Each structure stands twice: as C-alpha cells, then as structure tokens.
Amino acid sequence: MAAQSVRIFLVDTNFQVMARRPGGTDPAAAVKAAERELNDLKLDFDDWLDQETKALSDIVAEAAADELDRAAWIDAANLHGRRLQDVASTLGFDAVASISRSLCDIFDVIAERNRFYLELVECHVRALELIHQDQYRDKSLSDLSELLHGLDQLVAAAKLLTRERPKVPGLDPPAPPDDVSPPAASTRQGDTRSHDLRAGADAAAG
Amino acid sequence: MEPGQPFRLSMRSAMSETTINLADLHFLVADESYYYTKVIQSIFHGFGVRRVLATHDAVSTLEVLIQSKIDLLICDTSLPPAGGLSVVRGIRRNPSCPFRTLPIMVMTTAATPVVVAKARDAGANMVIAKPVSPKALYQRLAWIAFSPRPFVDAGTYFGPDRRFKIEGFPNGVGRRAGDKPIEVGMETGPAMSQDEIDNLLSSTRSGQA
Numbered sequence: 075m076a077a078q079s080v081r082i083f084l085v086d087t088n089f090q091v092m093a094r095r096p097g098g099t100d101p102a103a104a105v106k107a108a109e110r111e112l113n114d115l116k117l118d119f120d121d122w123l124d125q126e127t128k129a130l131s132d133i134v135a136e137a138a139a140d141e142l143d144r145a146a147w148i149d150a151a152n153l154h155g156r157r158l159q160d161v162a163s164t165l166g167f168d169a170v171a172s173i174s175r176s177l178c179d180i181f182d183v184i185a186e187r188n189r190f191y192l193e194l195v196e197c198h199v200r201a202l203e204l205i206h207q208d209q210y211r212d213k214s215l216s217d218l219s220e221l222l223h224g225l226d227q228l229v230a231a232a233k234l235l236t237r238e239r240p241k242v243p244g245l246d247p248p249a250p251p252d253d254v255s256p257p258a259a260s261t262r263q264g265d266t267r268s269h270d271l272r273a274g275a276d277a278a279a280g
Numbered sequence: 281m282e283p284g285q286p287f288r289l290s291m292r293s294a295m296s297e298t299t300i301n302l303a304d305l306h307f308l309v310a311d312e313s314y315y316y317t318k319v320i321q322s323i324f325h326g327f328g329v330r331r332v333l334a335t336h337d338a339v340s341t342l343e344v345l346i347q348s349k350i351d352l353l354i355c356d357t358s359l360p361p362a363g364g365l366s367v368v369r370g371i372r373r374n375p376s377c378p379f380r381t382l383p384i385m386v387m388t389t390a391a392t393p394v395v396v397a398k399a400r401d402a403g404a405n406m407v408i409a410k411p412v413s414p415k416a417l418y419q420r421l422a423w424i425a426f427s428p429r430p431f432v433d434a435g436t437y438f439g440p441d442r443r444f445k446i447e448g449f450p451n452g453v454g455r456r457a458g459d460k461p462i463e464v465g466m467e468t469g470p471a472m473s474q475d476e477i478d479n480l481l482s483s484t485r486s487g488q489a
Binding site: 079080081082083084085086087088089090092093094095096097098099100101104105106107108109110111112114115118122153156157159160161163164165171 | 298299300301302303304305312313315316318319322323324325326327328351352358381382383389410411412413414415417418419421422424425426428430431432433434435441
C-alpha cells in the first residue's frame with residue numbers, strides 16, 4: 075500500500091493579515107463596546123422571550139392533545155429550549171437561563187433514556203411564563219430559589235426514576251404506555267400513574 | 281518554523297492584551313437562532329467589525345461564502361439540517377473550495393470532550409462554548425490572528441495542524457506515529473467550560489492526554 079503523502083504549509087489568511095494591522099481597538103475598550111451593544115440588544119429580549127415561551131406553550135398544548143407525534147414535539151420543544159438557554163445565559167438573564175437549562179436537562183433525559191415526560195416540560199414552560207410576569211420579572215435568582223430548586227429536583231427525580239429501571243437493548247421491550255409518564259391530558263383526568271412527578275411539577279410551578 | 285514541527289502557541293501572550301484590528305473585515309455568523317446571530321453580530325460590531333452577515337442553515341451559509349468575500353466564519357454545531365460540523369467538513373474536504381483555508385470558529389452549547397474533538401477533527405480553528413462572552417470571543421480572535429497554525433493536508437484530514445502545544449507544558453510531546461488513535465466514544469459528562477476546552481485541547485495536542 076502506498077504511503078499517503080502529507081503536505082504541511084503555512085497560510086496567512088486575509089483575516090490574519092488584516093487583524094494584525096496596527097490601529098485596532100484595545101481589548102478592554104473593545105469588550106466594553108461589545109457589552110454596550112449587548113445591553114442595547116437586551117431591550118428586545120422580553121418580546122423575544124414572549125414569542126419563544128408562546129411557541130413552547132403551543133407545542134406542549136398540541137402534544138397534550140396528541141396532535142403531534144412524540145418525536146416531532148420533542149424536537150420542536152428542544153429547539154426552543156436550547157435557544158432560550160443560549161440567549162438567556164449569554165445576555166445574563168439568569169432565571170430564564172436556569173429554567174431553560176433545567177428544561178434542556180429534561181430533554182437530555184428523554185433523549186438518553188427514551189422516556190417521555192410531557193408534564194415536566196409543561197411545568198418548565200409554566201415556570202417561564204410565571205417569571206415573565208411583571209411581579210416576578212425583576213426577581214433575582216435568590217428570590218426565585220424555591221422555584222428553581224423545585225425544577226432541579228424534578229430533573230433529578232426523572233433521572234433517578236429512569237436509572238432505577240434501565241432498559242436493556244434487545245431484551246427490554248419498548249415501554250408500554252402505562253410504564254411511562256402519561257400525556258398531560260390523562261393525568262389531568264385523575265390518572266395517578268405519574269403522581270410523584272406531577273406533584274413535584276405542580277409544587278415547582280407554585 | 282519547520283513544517284511538521286508541533287506548533288508552539290503562547291496562549292498567554294496571544295490572549296491577554298493583544299490588540300486586533302477588525303475594521304474592514306467581513307464576518308459570517310451561522311446559527312439556527314435568529315436572536316443568537318444578533319447577539320454575536322452585536323459583539324462583533326462592538327469590536328469594530330462593520331460587516332457581519334448572518335445565516336441560519338447550511339445551504340445559505342455555503343451560498344453566502346461563495347457569493348461574498350468572508351474573512352471568518354463562526355458556526356454553531358446545531359446548524360440545520362446536518363449540524364455545523366458538516367459545513368466545516370464540507371469546506372475543508374473539498375479540494376476545489378476557494379475558501380478552504382478560511383478561519384472557522386465553532387460555537388457549541390454542548391461543549392463535551394466528544395464535541396470538541398469532533399470540531400477539531402472537522403478542521404475548525406477554534407471552539408468556543410456558549411454562552412459566548414465578548415472577552416472570550418476577542419481573545420480567541422486574537423489567538424487565531426497572532427498564532428496561526430500551519431495547515432495539514434493528509435488525505436483524510438485537511439485543516440489547521442492539530443498538533444500544537446501551549447508553552448507552559450514543558451514535558452509535552454507531539455503526536456507520534458506509534459501513538460494510539462483517539463477513540464471517540466459516547467458522551468458521558470456534562471458540558472465543559474471554555475477553560476476546560478482550552479485545557480483539553482492543549483493537553484491532547486501536547487501528548488499528555
């Protein structure tokens with residue numbers, strides 16, 4: 075077999091040539107200017123959060139009504155959750171960032187363990203709606219610690235429940251409908267199969 | 281510098297007080313989220329970049345790269361439809377691509393060791409973890425500008441030399457022919473911080489991991 079030739083060469087791209095020119099903004103000033111730009115952008119955050127929360131809420135409602143298949147709603151809701159996490163954490167909206175991070179953790183549990191926790195997603199959406207209300211909007215993380223801690227506990231409980239019942243590929247058949255958290259619609263009708271999680275979700279959402 | 285020698289990178293000097301001049305440069309931000317592209321555009325505008333384009337999927341990203349003269353691409357790993365790393369691979373692995381050596385920075389929320397290793401192997405110049413801070417972004421731009429790595433064309437890989445070491449690890453050695461290949465397994469840990477990414481890259485490339 076012929077040896078593969080390896081070519082190593084230096085590249086000076088236009089970016090590198092131009093960026094090294096004298097006369098740029100000094101790092102501290104550039105960072106400050108960028109932070110000012112981000113502060114201006116924050117003025118749009120509330121409207122954007124409204125849109126994203128509404129989109130999440132619509133997805134959850136459709137999922138609860140069985141209008142979307144599981145994969146579709148999980149993908150769609152996950153997308154909005156990641157967006158919220160990215161933007162809120164970058165712009166420093168800590169409460170939104172914390173809730174959306176917790177929401178993304180739920181999606182990770184769903185993805186990793188093939189369990190479907192619609193009510194936990196719903197609970198996080200309600201938490202997002204709650205902290206967007208006027209009386210909660212300016213609360214600090216410590217003011218909202220009970221809510222955030224409750225959500226974290228839900229994630230921990232979801233992980234624990236699925237860990238206790240690991241699936242064995244090839245041996246473990248797909249979970250029957252009553253083995254997983256049922257759709258929110260059925261729990262609302264008094265179904266107690268996911269009572270513990272549901273109770274936790276309600277407590278966390280206040 | 282002799283081609284083939286591990287590239288010595290003085291991270292501290294490149295990342296602390298180095299001033300870069302970004303005026304007249306054209307950047308492209310590729311992220312699925314419209315709002316997040318605005319976030320990155322705002323940061324770049326603060327740095328003095330006047331022209332920052334934005335795209336939200338792989339096809340439009342490649343179209344803009346073909347039609348416009350872009351000097352740096354910053355691309356999210358979740359870019360639809362197949363992820364930002366497929367865009368990076370598409371650029372690096374196409375011998376006729378006119379912007380094959382374009383500096384590319386990869387952004388990711390899931391900054392796990394697996395994702396960082398995949399970004400490196402796709403040919404990214406740099407990985408930056410979300411949330412992106414202006415300071416971290418500026419430092420990494422300075423790093424790319426002042427510490428350029430040679431490119432390697434090895435048939436199975438085209439991109440910045442993955443062997444480099446950061447001064448400060450005196451016992452580091454480059455990757456050798458006899459070294460075992462890096463095996464990419466399933467993700468097991470949580471997302472890493474930017475510092476952890478930098479440390480991982482430095483130790484891996486200096487043969488210490």
